[in-house]
Amino acid sequence: MSAIQPPSKILFTGANGYFATYAIKDLLERGYTVVGTVRSTSKGEELLKLHDRFGGQFSYVVVPDIVQAGAFDEVIKQGKFDGVAHAASPVVAGSTPDDYIRPAVDGTVGILASIRQYGPTIKRVVLTSSALAAMQYQGVSLHTEAHWNEASIKIVEEKGLEASGGELYTASKTYAEKAAWKFVKDNKGAIGFDLVAILPSYILGAPIHPVSSREQLTSTNMVFSVVRNARPDSELGNTAFHMVHARDMAILHSASFGVVEASGHRIFGIGSEPTWQNIYNALNEDPAFPNVPKGSPSAGTHADSGSKDWDVSFPKKLLGREFIGAKQAFRETEEYYQRKGWAFQ
Ligand code: NAP
Numbered sequence: 001m002s003a004i005q006p007p008s009k010i011l012f013t014g015a016n017g018y019f020a021t022y023a024i025k026d027l028l029e030r031g032y033t034v035v036g037t038v039r040s041t042s043k044g045e046e047l048l049k050l051h052d053r054f055g056g057q058f059s060y061v062v063v064p065d066i067v068q069a070g071a072f073d074e075v076i077k078q079g080k081f082d083g084v085a086h087a088a089s090p091v092v093a094g095s096t097p098d099d100y101i102r103p104a105v106d107g108t109v110g111i112l113a114s115i116r117q118y119g120p121t122i123k124r125v126v127l128t129s130s131a132l133a134a135m136q137y138q139g140v141s142l143h144t145e146a147h148w149n150e151a152s153i154k155i156v157e158e159k160g161l162e163a164s165g166g167e168l169y170t171a172s173k174t175y176a177e178k179a180a181w182k183f184v185k186d187n188k189g190a191i192g193f194d195l196v197a198i199l200p201s202y203i204l205g206a207p208i209h210p211v212s213s214r215e216q217l218t219s220t221n222m223v224f225s226v227v228r229n230a231r232p233d234s235e236l237g238n239t240a241f242h243m244v245h246a247r248d249m250a251i252l253h254s255a256s257f258g259v260v261e262a263s264g265h266r267i268f269g270i271g272s273e274p275t276w277q278n279i280y281n282a283l284n285e286d287p288a289f290p291n292v293p294k295g296s297p298s299a300g301t302h303a304d305s306g307s308k309d310w311d312v313s314f315p316k317k318l319l320g321r322e323f324i325g326a327k328q329a330f331r332e333t334e335e336y337y338q339r340k341g342w343a344f345q
Contacts, residue, residue: 015087035079041062075114096168116187126257127198131242133149133176198249202243203218204219
């Protein structure tokens with residue numbers, strides 16, 4: 001068990017994604033060297049421009065299909081990496097188990113197998129899982145690292161091809177994270193790396209990756225596509241989302257490499273759990289954004305930052321401060337949509 005400090009070299013999969021771009025920027029700012037994997041040269045070239053100010057600290061390789069057996073073998077063999085961040089996984093993908101579950105699970109197990117065989121210098125792997133992999137739908141007042149979303153697996157087993165995209169995505173994250181921990185356990189003695197999983201809730205914050213259309217966006221679309229729907233008064237004081245700012249999640253991701261004690265942890269990214277009324281208040285503050293419901297002044301609100309539903313004591317220690325609150329995250333993200341002309345009305 002050893003931490004990976006700058007200027008160590010990190011392989012980062014799915015480097016052009018919303019979250020990955022924040023996480024890679026944070027790693028580069030700390031002095032790490034990052035090689036990002038993307039599915040095409042054009043996506044790689046866009047990233048070179050984006051991270052231009054870091055010069056040779058950032059480069060990319062093309063891995064067209066993470067599901068293919070041995071997809072990462074050559075990259076790992078050549079790279080002499082110190083750490084691997086695996087974030088590539090389908091988020092908005094399609095409608096079948098093969099669209100979500102195969103890339104999530106085979107991509108995860110595949111890269112771990114490549115590291116076992118060809119990556120003796122790799123000391124730590126940080127897997128981007130999801131809070132959904134630990135989410136309990138009932139009977140739990142505080143989520144801890146011991147929780148697993150077994151229900152998501154049962155839902156997909158029962159519904160099969162009838163399962164929704166959201167259900168398939170949730171199960172894909174549960175299956176993939178479980179497979180990663182199992183791989184590490186089963187290969188104890190044969191591998192030289194330890195594992196850290198990060199489990200973000202909905203990530204918000206203005207996207208900084210190359211985006212050419214609104215449809216490319218993930219969590220910000222899911223959240224903002226429903227924010228303006230009118231809700232009955234009885235719901236206004238309910239938690240609307242669990243969320244985390246992308247910048248905080250990037251810091252937690254870097255700390256997952258840099259802090260020895262992170263080894264073996266499942267690190268929750270839950271920065272805030274706003275009610276609908278919190279969100280309306282945030283977006284209606286001066287200067288107000290258009291067409292946001294006002295809600296009701298008597299509806300319940302939660303603290304702007306922090307969580308009562310999830311045990312975030314360890315991530316807060318890693319962060320070294322309070323999480324960025326919902327107000328800033330919602331206003332900043334809405335401002336991005338307005339600037340692009342893509343706001344949901
Ligand atoms: P994103 O912008 O869509 O990024 C996903 C990345 O994965 C992209 O680089 C994408 O490549 C790559 N990818 C998707 N399917 C792939 C496949 N079959 N083969 C190879 N690469 C594939 O999504 P994101 O929101 O940043 O999510 C990044 C990671 O964070 C994912 O693991 C996601 O499950 C996790 N996460 C996100 C949130 C959130 O709220 N956003 C919350 C919890 C966990 P292309 O661009 O080429 O498609």
